[in-house]
Amino acid sequence: MWGIVMGDNTKEELAENRDLQMYYSKSNQLINAKGRSSALNLKLFAIAIRAARINPSDGQIVAVIPGMTLRRILGSNSNSFYDQIKAVIKPVSPSTPSLLDWRLYLEDDASQHIEGINIVTHATFVNGTLTIVLNKELESQLFHLKSNYTILSLTDVVKLKSAYSIKLYEIFKSRMDREMATTRNAGPYLISYDLDELKQELGIEDPSVPVTEIRKKKSGPTHRRDIYAEYSEFRRRVLDKAKEELNQCTxxxxxxxxxxxxxxxxxxxxxxxxxxxxxxxxxxxxGAPAKTLSENDRMEVMDLVLGLIPGKISLRDVKAICEAADYDEGRIRKAIDASRRTGRIENLTGWLISAIRNGYEAPEKSSEKENRSSANRFNRYPQNSYDFEALEKFLREQQP
Known part of the structure; x- marks a missing residue:
């Protein structure tokens, strides 16, 4: 079984490091899906996963990401940021992957099943905000994950410049976590890939064509060779670059x-x-002094609160909530989570401020208590009863 191992103290460890890492989760099937994309597309998809919510009225998976947040996470200070986003949605060259044309293939040769999925169905950048609507078919690959998934570091991913490096990082991380979960082996891990299958996994070879067909065509005189047909070129442009980036940044x-x-x-x-x-x-x-938050940092936390609280709320109230928490996203999220389980609240702003100052906790569901009390040393280790809210904490200080 694919998955990750989480000990009893995982939640506390993640809470202690919430200021250092941003995380997102993917099913292992989605991680190993084949398709061609750019580095920016992959980064935007990872950011969208963290911001995505399911619209209860129509089931659409929607991610609304303020431009300030995108700049912060991507480390972009360019005045031409709009041009970068525009080029992702509407590429200037037909050979450049578009966010809307990005298709992944989920396949299982053993059961003779293959499925092609367009990842993004709609994308807009209006008034400095990027809105991405993801394919509804991805719900089972991104939400309510209990097993066969991997937790990935967005902090690491945004540092990678090559799309191949990002893809390999996700694949390798999922394989390493699988080995840890199934064998308790802490590494090192040996993984072997057929060269043609590896190229197809990275989107260099057409992922919609079976590897056996690719090999047959390669032997023919009319076959159009891939851009990294020579191993020396593939090694230099893909493997060596990925090795340098992964070893330095992840x-x-x-x-x-x-x-x-x-x-x-x-x-x-x-x-x-x-x-x-x-x-x-x-x-x-x-005991180290807390880092001073910039105006951009504070605005980003306020953007987060606006996205978490349903209905209308004034900027003055949002600011009051953030100030009560010293702009600590973890404390704000904990209070909002507690409010969702409390029932009707007349004055939500006042309630949240009081919850933050007094450290209110969300009431625990009876089923959660039963699950914990019945856990034994076998089902407690490989099975995830982890609260995914702990993975939804933003990084306050983005490393360059």
Whole structure:
């Protein structure tokens, strides 16, 4: 079974590090889906996953992302930010992947099942806000995940410049977590990929064509060779670049070697050695002074509150809530979560401020108490009873 292992103290560990990491979750099937995309498309998709909510009226999966938040997460200070977003929605070149043309293929050869899914059905950038509507078919791949999923670091992903690096990071992280969950092996991990299958996984080869057909066409005189047909070019432009970026920017440390076979020692596969490494960020020392929030930081937290509270609320009330929490997103989210389980509240702003100041906790559901009391040393470890709200905390300070 694919998944991640979460110990009893995971929630506390994530809470302690909420200022250092941003997370998003994907099903392993979606991570291993084949398709072609750009680095910016992949980053926007990861950001959209964190911001996405299901509209109860029509079931649409909608992510509303203020431009300020995008700039902050992506580390963009360019005045031409609109042009970057426009180029993603409406590429200037037919060869450039569009956010709307991005299609993934979910397949299972054993059961002879293949499914093509357009990831984004609608995208707009109006008044400095990006709205992305995701395909409804992705609901089971992104929401209510209990097993066969992986938690990924958006903080790591936004540092990667190559789309191939991002794709490999997600694949490797899911495989490493799978091994940890099933074998308790802390690494290193050996993973071997057929060269053609690896290229197809990365979107270099057409993901809609079976690998066997690709190999047949390659032997024909009219086959149009892929842009990295020569292994030396694939190694230099894809593997070496991914190795440099992953090893410097993520928790995945990667080494690789080519596997050769046949006459002339042609490369037919690539064997990867993967090791977990410490996060690149340093945890602040106990008692260290809190970082001073910039005006942009405070505005981003206010944007977050506006998105979490249903109905209309004045900016004055939003500011009062944020100030009561010292703009601590974790305290704000905890209070809002408690309000959702409390029932009718006449004065929501006053209630939230009081909850933040007095440390109100959301009442625990009886089913949760029963599940915890009946947990034993077998079902407590590999099974996830984790509250996904703990993964929804934004990073206050984006590392360059």
């Amino acid at each position: 928790s995945v440390f990667m080494e690789y070697r080519p596997v050769r076979s046949g006459k002339g020692g042609r490369v037919v596969a690539v064997e990867f050695t993967l090791t977990r490494q410490a996060p690149q960020e340093e945890v602040p020392a106990a």
